[in-house]
Structures are given as C-alpha cells and as structure tokens.
Amino acid sequence: MASHRRQMVGTQAAYVAVIGPGADATAPDTALAREIGRRLAAEKAILVCGGLGGVMAAACQGAAEAHGLTVGLLPGGQRSEGNPYLSVALPTGLGELRNGLVVRASHAVIAIGGSWGTLSEIALAVRAGTPTILVGGWKVEDLPGRPAGTLHRADSAPQAVQRALAYARRKPP
Amino acid sequence: MASHRRQMVGTQAAYVAVIGPGADATAPDTALAREIGRRLAAEKAILVCGGLGGVMAAACQGAAEAHGLTVGLLPGGQRSEGNPYLSVALPTGLGELRNGLVVRASHAVIAIGGSWGTLSEIALAVRAGTPTILVGGWKVEDLPGRPAGTLHRADSAPQAVQRALAYARRKPP
Amino acid sequence: MASHRRQMVGTQAAYVAVIGPGADATAPDTALAREIGRRLAAEKAILVCGGLGGVMAAACQGAAEAHGLTVGLLPGGQRSEGNPYLSVALPTGLGELRNGLVVRASHAVIAIGGSWGTLSEIALAVRAGTPTILVGGWKVEDLPGRPAGTLHRADSAPQAVQRALAYARRKPP
Amino acid sequence: MASHRRQMVGTQAAYVAVIGPGADATAPDTALAREIGRRLAAEKAILVCGGLGGVMAAACQGAAEAHGLTVGLLPGGQRSEGNPYLSVALPTGLGELRNGLVVRASHAVIAIGGSWGTLSEIALAVRAGTPTILVGGWKVEDLPGRPAGTLHRADSAPQAVQRALAYARRKPP
Secondary structure (H helix, E strand, O other), X not given: OEOOOOEOOOOOOOEEEEEOOOOOOOHHHHHHHHHHHHHHHXXXXXXXXXXXXXXXXXXXXXXXXXXXXXXXXXXXXXXXXXXXXXXXXXXXXXXXXXXXXXXXXXXXXXXXXXXXXXXHHHHXXXXXXXXXXXXXXXXXXHOOOOOOOXXXXXXOHXXXXXXXXXXXXXXXX | OEOOOOEOOOOOOOEEEEEOOXXXXXXXXXXXXXXXXXXXXXXXXXXXXXXXXXXXXXXXXXXXXXXXXXXXXXXXXXXXXXXXXXXXXXXXXXHHHHHXXXXXXXXXEEEEOOOHHHHHHHHHHHHHOXXXXXXXXXXXXXXXXXOOOOEEEEOOHHHHHHHHHHXXXXXXX | OEOOOOEOOOOOOOEEEEEOOOOOXXXXXXXXXXXXXXXXXXXXXXXXXXXXXXXXXXXXXXXXXXXXXXXXXXXXXXXXXXXXXXXEEEEOOOHHHHHHHHHHOOOEXXXXXXXXXXXXXXXXXXXHOOOEEEEOOOOHHHOOOOOOOOEEEEOOHHHHHHHXXXXXXXXXX | OEOOOOEXXXXXXXXXXXXXXXOOOOHHHHHHHHHHHHHXXXXXXXXXXXXXXXXXXXXXXXXXXXXXXXXXXXXXXOHHHOOOOOOEEEEOOOHHHHHHHHHHOOOEEEEEOOOHHHHHHHHHHHHHOOOEEEEOOOOHHHOOOOOOOOEEEEOOHHHHXXXXXXXXXXXXX
C-alpha cells in the first residue's frame, strides 16, 4: 500500500523522467536514484520511468518514501514486470520503443549512470529538445556529437533535481 | 488540486479503461460516464482513458470526486490538451494509435455511447481478448462480425462497473 | 523470385491497403483478394497490407502475378511470418498497433470480408479520413455509428479497385 | 521513374538500414552513402532508411542507380516529405519513434557520420542486438559505455557493405 500526498492537477504538474540501467545498475547509481526520487516527490513532481528495476526501481522507491506519484511505461505486455514502487504501471508492448514515450511524457530528463538503453533515451531527449541532466555517469564531454544546448551536468542529487525542475517549470508542455 | 485516497500498489491495482466519444458525447453519455468514474474510484480501480473531453472528462471528473487515480494517454504532444480531472496526463504523440495503448494498459474496458474512435477501441480490445462491457450505446447484437466471447453488455453504471471489476480481478495482467 | 515492372517514384505512386481476415478467410474472400491484388498491380499501385496469410497473402499473390510491388507491415518481430508474395516484409513488433500504420501508409483502403481485426482497421481509416471501400463482406449499413462520408461500397473487384484508385489519385498524401 | 531488377522474395532478402544525418550531412558523408547504396543494391539487398534527405537520400540515390529497392519509414504523416529515390515511401506519423522501426526492419545497420538522431538509432540497434557498422564518422572507441559485441567499424564503403551483408545473411530474421 502506498499513500499519495495531495497532487497538482495532472495537466499542471511537473513531469520528470529518471532513466538509467536496470539489472546492471551499480550501488552508487541506485543510491543516487533513490535520493533523486525522494526529492522529486518532495517537490510534488510526477516521476516517469521505464518501470523496471535498478535505477528505475530505486528512484520509485525514493519517491514512494516521500508519498510521490510514479508512472512506469513498461516495455512488455505484462504489468507484473513492473517494480513494486510504481503508483501507475502501464504495459505498452512496445519494447524499446517505449523509451521514446518516456521522453515525450516528460518536461525534463535526469540520466543516471551509463548504459546503451540510457544512451538511446538521452539521444532521443536531445533530439526532442527536452532538457536532460546527466548525473553520476557520463559527462557531457564524454558524449559524441556536437554539444547540445539542452544537455546539462549535475554533480549531486539536489543539483540534478533543482536543475530538472527549473527546466520543467519554465517550459510546461 | 485533487487528493488521492490510499491506493493499491500500481502493479496490483485493477485498471479499467473508459472509452467513448469526446466532443460528440451526449448528456446521457457523460452522466453515465461520471457515475462509472465515481464507482470505479470508490472501488480503488485506476481509470485509464484517452485523456480528452466528453465521456473521458466526465469519467475522470467522477473519479476525482471519489478521490481516485486517473490516467490519460493523450493523442498529441501537448499535455495541455488533457482534461482537468486527470491525475496523470501523458502526451504520446501517437495520434489514434494511442487507442491501442489504452487497451493494453487495461484489464477491462467499459465502452460508453457510440463513435468510430470508440469502435476501433472496441475492436482492438476484442482482438486483444480484453473483456469489454458495452453500456448506454451499441448493443452487442448491433456490432458486426461473429459474437466475441469477451464482449458483454451492461444496462446501468453499477452493473458495468461490477462486471468490469469482476473481469479485472480475475485476470490480472 | 519475383520481378517488378517499372514503378513510379515511391513518393508519387498510389498506395492502397488491402485488409481482411488472415487464417479465417473464406474461399470467396481470397478469390476476391487475389483479383483485387492483380488489378492494383496492373495499375501500378503499391499494395500495403498486414503481411500475413488469408486475404493478405491472396492479394499479394495476385499482385505478384502482375509483377506489382507489395509491402507487408508485420505485427511481430520475425520476418519469416510474412507471406511469400511480399516484395518488402517489415517486422514492426507493434502487434495490432501496426494496423494503424497500414492505414497511415495508404491513400485508400479496400476491406474484404469481416473480422474484428478488419473492423478496427476500418474504424481507424474512417477516423483518419481515409477513403475505405467495403467489398464482399459487410455492407455500409451493417456498420454501427453514423454514416461516414469516406466509407463506400463496391460489388466487385474491378469496381473496388477503380474506386480506391479514384480516391488515391485525387488526394495524394 | 525507377526500374527494379529481379528481387528476392521479400521474406528472404537481406535488409540493411543506412542511417545518418539529414540536413546536416557533409559532402563526404553523402558520397560515402551513395556508394554504399549502390553496392547494397548490386548485392540485391533492400535498403531501409528514415526516408528523408542527406545521408538517407544519397544512399537511396546510389541504390536507385543500381536498380535496387529502397524503403523509407517517414517520421511525419506526409508522403511528400520522402526523398525522390525511394521505391516505397511510408508515412508513419511516429516522429522519432520511427527510428526504432528502422532498426526492427533490418538485419544490419550501417551508420554514416555522426548526429544525435543517428546516435539514438545506434543505441537502439545495440540494445536490439542488431549488428551495426560505423563508417566515416564515430569510431567504436568514441562511443560511451561498455564495448558492445555487435558494434563494428569499417574504413570504406566496400568494407561496410561486405560486413553488413555478412551479418545480414548469417542471422535471417
């Protein structure tokens, strides 16, 4: 059972995606994710993710501890593959294509750690013009390609959340 | 502002889609939708819909009155097109293809009134084997094709909700 | 091995979807589909379909006999599930959501016979405003809902092809 | 007008995606793409791409010069945005999500040059386990993350095509 605090109207809330490795997540990655989830919930942001384990589950766990709302867009067709900290678990059956929906559903993206799945989401977010904050993994200068104006770096959980929310609240839809 | 009651864990809740016309909804359709939304929320089911107006907004309004959780999978890329009773408003940018996601995300579907968009969702639900309850619009025998074992009829809001939840709780994913 | 006639430039060709039952197709349905495929190819139209058997395979077979180009948008991830008369077999992994892509890819739709999958495609096409010709199965008046201006009836393969191409050539994209 | 050589049956052909920048493509990128397209067509492979300009159009132009078959999965809903060298131009209306379909439709991917859109496709291909050949842009060691066993490098158009086809012919679906 989870309880939710009073939430904003859904069309007016800040939606922040937390992306990062599932099964391969490291302990520092998941610790960071959990703190980020907690801070997003404390700020009444809605946390969007791919719904599975590792960084995704840790971020949702943190958000649940602060009575926040979490949404998982699952790659498969089975709701049961979702982590137990999701408020809303949505099977999409789209496989990796659901990564694009995670980005579309969010005002800002926080990317924790490094994996190929995460990289595809970062690249999609940059293409979509969605502000993306890298924390605890790749540095902006590690990524190939020309520097993108929407790609930022944070050195800690509070800084990542503060930057993501600054972008989310500036540019609503 | 909306408040939510204590919810079930997201992977264990019952998810019920309410589908029906948006702009073209009739007054009896929206009255029925509102009562159905209220009853679904009272039963702690999560209401899934296409996120727009008419039947969708009325069902969400009813659910919000009973402090329920509502999810809108929006066809466009703008969150602002969502109705004000959504707890979670997710822009998909998929257009009408999002109808298939509404069905995939739900254990059971309640179809109110009649429209071509609704018909495509009913047909998708039947194909997916998702139990579908028709109420207030087409009768099962109005629909073309062979009778489908997952297609049912209800004559009132309480009966529609009771049937949808019976199916949702029997067949989890 | 299939050979193709000279084709139009891909952006300028007429694309016509042929939709209908797969495994459940009747002999009259597949005979009609084959003649429709042959006539579409003779007119240098590109045939789009869901890529599987029954009506889809028969239409592709007819088109292949007339050296036409056929495209199958397959529901699963395996190319091998495509029928042997496809020029281009594209696994999408989208399941039934690929029906929406079949409609989006086509200037006009010819619906043969009756099934729930077909009905969802008809409904999607009507919603998208794509001209749809019913032949050999449901009549326009069998379908529920208000009459849609883009839904037509044909009584034979030549009439279905002639009507579909008239619409396809009038309204390019 | 384009003519096509005799093609393999669609379910048995080799499908190779060529990905790379559109409007931002450099002259060396497009020269490389054109030669790659020509060589793929000479080998009777079907070229799959995102259907727009730059590297995509150059690869299709090369394939058309060798009478090959080219398929463009367009991001928008308008067929007219496709390049004039496409045999088959399919509007998807999925935006950047169509990148995932390009990968799913292909046995192997050749990535030319460097851009964020290309990076998302490379990352998706690596995640899907699809062999990916980098040529003329990033080196394997430029990309972040752990080395992926399906990511390869080629130094010329002939080498890129030879490697892509070796992978495509080894692993059918």
